[in-house]
Amino acid sequence: MAKANREDGAGKLDRPNQLRLLVVFDALLREGSVGKAAAGLGLQSSAVSRMLGQLRDMYGDPLFVRTAKGLVPTPLAEGLRLRLRALAAETEQLILAPLAMPVSGAPAVADGWTRSPLIAAPPLAVRRSALLQGEPPPEAFARKLARIGHNAEPQKRLAKYIATAGNGIGRSRPLTVEEAEDALTIVLAGEADPVQAGALLAILQYRGASAAEMAGFVKALRRHVGVYAPSDGLADLDWPAYLSPRLRSPPWFLHAARLVAQAGYRVILHGHYGHGPDAGKLELAAETARIPVCASLSEAKLALANRSIAYLPIGAASPQIQSLFGLYSILEMRLPVNAVVRLLNPLGAPASLLGVTLSSQRDIMRDTAMLLGVRDMSILGGNRDFAEATPFRATELYRLVGGEPLDTRIAARRNIAAVTPPVAYTSREYWNAVWTGAARDDAAVAVIVDTAAAALLTMPACPLQSFDAARAAAATLWSDRRMAKA
Structure with missing residues (x-):
């Protein structure tokens, strides 16, 4: 009967x-x-709600169940996920392909940001994958977890952490700071099985990483990169810039x-702009703005001493971290590494300016920073995961001032009209x-000025x-800025 209804x-x-x-x-399915x-x-x-109703009629299935975390797919919908993703991706390619082809031999008109990145991401370093046939069943493997100590080989330690964090309700718990640090250290060292x-x-x-897990991840990232300490006095403000490759607005x-x-x-x-054709956007923008683009921490250190500003692509700090970002194309979701890298602070600045979109993530990020001993930090709330103000809507500035939480509400600006670029x-x-x-x-000037204001307010100096x-x-x-010379 359901089949007949679906066909009708x-x-x-x-x-x-x-x-x-x-x-x-x-x-x-992607957005939930x-x-x-x-x-x-x-x-x-x-319109989307109406089309969801049509889909439910077409398949004779609810397809999604509403929960506190959003829409959860039914088994039928989940079973169609990969086929639908392949269809949608192919559709996008068919639509975009003509736009990418030059007309009459001339290069395609672009927005001016296309450039190869300074450092291309190498393949993610992993150990050879174990043969799945003949492996012990999960139940037998789980019984061994209690016997796996801190001196066990990396693959076994990592297996223990995975089982600890993901063994189901009532049988799992969040990782401690030390466990999370060891887990990501194994991945960064290339000693993890890819699975x-x-x-x-x-x-x-x-599940949502806890503040302790995120703090452990940050510690692993910092040790892997070999970051400088605040006592080295090399920088005043750390400004992470990890942008979605889907973002098309200029980097004001x-x-x-x-x-x-x-x-x-x-x-x-320090930052990253994906692995697509515009992967070098931030490097190109920095060069246009006469901001030194650095290929190593030592170059960034020298640039700060001479020019007071530098941009360090994450691939220059760690090709392995950059390669981890590439997992997005395989898993179709952002991973905890994308969030915690914003607390990397490679030059040991005493203050950091971040942008975080989700309100729940702002609290976790600030709690993580407190676990790491960060004393001065500002998180710009809004609709971006990088620090850029949105002055035409009321915004919360989530701060740490001397190690203590302090929130500042920024009122929306009025009577400033947007301009359509020529x-x-x-x-x-x-x-x-x-x-x-x-x-x-x-x-645009309002965005620039309010963003600079948040940065100035963040620094204890x-x-x-x-x-x-x-x-x-x-x-x-x-008003007094130095004009760029031709």
Whole structure:
């Protein structure tokens, strides 16, 4: 009967609409939310809800169950996930392929950001995968966990941590700081089985990593990279910039970092922009802004001493960390490493400026920083996972001041109209023209000034006591900025 109903429902839909429904189905599986799926597809939430109803009629199955964590797929929907993802990916490629082809032998028109990265990510280092046939069953392996000590070989220790964190309700617990540190150290050293690396990170992402687990991960990252200590006095502000490759807006925050550096503070930026065709976007932007792009920590140290600002691609600090980011294309989700790397602080600055989108993650990030002994930090709330202000909406600034939590609410700015960039400019050209004064954009300047204000307020070396005072100081820095020379 269900099959008959499903065929009747499908028969009432034309083929183009069926394909559209499948694309929406894929978006719902990826996002786990009607609102997020609608935003990603450029549709209204009501339209996506209506199409979800059509999908349920077509398949004769609820497809999703609403929970506190969002939409949870039914077994039928989960079984279709990989086929739908393949269909959606192929559809996107077919649509985008003509756009990427040059017309009449001329290069395709782009936004001006395309460039290869300074350092290409090598394959993720792992040990040879164990043969799955003939391995002991999970129950027998679990009984051995209690006998695995800290001196056991890396693969066995990592297996113990995976079972400890992901053995199911009532049989698992979060890892301690020390356990999490050892687990990620094994992965970073290339001693993990590839299945183990994916299992560990996916389990913590699905369950939600605790502050202790994240702190352990940060410690492993710092030891792996060989970061400098705050006592070395090399930097004043750490500014992580790990952007989604889907982001198409210009990196206005780099202009803000320039203002802070021109005020006499040493700013170290470190980051990543995915593995796609625009992977070198941040390097290109930094070069355009005359920010030194460094291939090692020692180069960054020298650049800070001479220029007060530097950008360090994460691949220059650690190819293995950069390669871990590449797991996104395999697992279709961000992993805890993507979050904790923002607390890497490679040059040991006494203060850090971060951006975190989800409110729950802001609290975890701040708790993690406190476990690590961070005393001064600001987290810009908003809709970005990097530190760039959103001045046209009220924003929370989640801070640590002298090791104590302190929140500051930033009121939304009013009566500043957005400007449509002239078609004669590429995105990169317009971004640079705003800095040089060749283009005027009050909305972009508001983003730059408010971002610089958050940075100034974060540093203990800066005497400013309120965001309004910091905003006024940043506005003065913008007015007095050194013009870029041709």
